[in-house]
Amino acid sequence: MGKLTVLCVAILLGAVFAGTELEMWNAAKEGDLTTVNKELATDTDPNWRNPDSKNQGTALHAASASNHPAMVRLLLRARADKDIMNKEGQTPISVASYFGFTEVVIVLAARGANVNIPTNTGITALMSATEAGHLSVVEALIAAHANLTLSDNQGDTALHYAAWKNEEDIAMVLLQAGADPRKQDNSGNTPADDARQYVNIKLAIMIDGFTRITTQLHVTTATPCICSKLSLIITGIVCGTIVFIAVTLVVHSGLAYCARAQPQPHLPAQENHNLLDYTHVSQDTIYETLD
Numbered sequence: 001m002g003k004l005t006v007l008c009v010a011i012l013l014g015a016v017f018a019g020t021e022l023e024m025w026n027a028a029k030e031g032d033l034t035t036v037n038k039e040l041a042t043d044t045d046p047n048w049r050n051p052d053s054k055n056q057g058t059a060l061h062a063a064s065a066s067n068h069p070a071m072v073r074l075l076l077r078a079r080a081d082k083d084i085m086n087k088e089g090q091t092p093i094s095v096a097s098y099f100g101f102t103e104v105v106i107v108l109a110a111r112g113a114n115v116n117i118p119t120n121t122g123i124t125a126l127m128s129a130t131e132a133g134h135l136s137v138v139e140a141l142i143a144a145h146a147n148l149t150l151s152d153n154q155g156d157t158a159l160h161y162a163a164w165k166n167e168e169d170i171a172m173v174l175l176q177a178g179a180d181p182r183k184q185d186n187s188g189n190t191p192a193d194d195a196r197q198y199v200n201i202k203l204a205i206m207i208d209g210f211t212r213i214t215t216q217l218h219v220t221t222a223t224p225c226i227c228s229k230l231s232l233i234i235t236g237i238v239c240g241t242i243v244f245i246a247v248t249l250v251v252h253s254g255l256a257y258c259a260r261a262q263p264q265p266h267l268p269a270q271e272n273h274n275l276l277d278y279t280h281v282s283q284d285t286i287y288e289t290l291d
């Protein structure tokens with residue numbers, strides 16, 4: 001066989017394989033379960049990226065973006081990567097969240113898809129769903145433990161997105177789920193600031209109300225509870241004991257030093273004797289004199 005023949009065979013084989021993968025990708029997009037099943041049976045790679053699609057996604061991206069929950073289930077059973085990213089860094093769940101396909105989101109989340117993977121610009125599925133105004137997707141993502149604290153590359157949280165898009169119901173759901181209304185973005189703006197900037201007055205007032213409650217809650221938790229009182233008592237006892245031992249040591253060593261340093265007041269023993277002797281003698285002398 002000549003080199004040219006080998007090359008031709010290789011190109012043909014490549015075309016055939018790419019052909020089956022492309023066929024499966026298109027069938028996934030169409031929701032054609034029969035064709036996808038047939039392709040999967042011949043070991044077609046479920047994680048093949050379509051270079052001609054807009055974001056170079058996989059069959060799972062295509063099925064998620066076209067609202068085919070049954071297809072999503074089939075691909076996941078065939079071990080399609082549930083957290084795979086397309087060129088933009090979007091996972092299948094973030095694509096479905098953006099389009100508002102709640103059932104697909106639930107299927108992916110139930111099979112353990114990570115709901116918190118951000119895109120290349122830091123946008124999470126929760127932010128996408130919020131921006132596009134899909135309340136039921138937001139609720140499904142919160143139920144799947146979406147992180148409300150995450151912010152995009154501009155420092156904006158999902159609540160910021162709700163604020164400038166004037167999504168009152170979503171903002172309420174986010175706040176009730178524990179989103180922090182005091183979080184500032186990279187420009188120092190809180191969600192309420194964003195709402196005011198976009199003249200979403202009602203929403204700004206609502207978020208302000210939550211901000212006051214949150215601040216009060218934080219002040220309340222800052223006052224000492226029984227645990228911090230107990231730790232205060234223990235600290236007091238420990239400190240007291242240390243001070244007592246230190247004072248005792250200082251006093252004791254001080255006394256010992258003083259005791260060594262002070263000269264003993266005493267009269268020489270000899271002089272004493274002499275004195276006594278003298279007294280004695282003198283007394284004897286007196287008696288003798290009296291006698």
Ligand SMILES: *[C@@H]1O[C@H](CO)[C@@H](O)[C@H](O)[C@H]1NC(C)=O
Pocket residue numbers: 147148149150
């Ligand atoms: C949520 O995201 C924030 C910011 O990245 C992080 O500090 C926090 O630990 C996350 N929470 C959970 C529960 O993972």
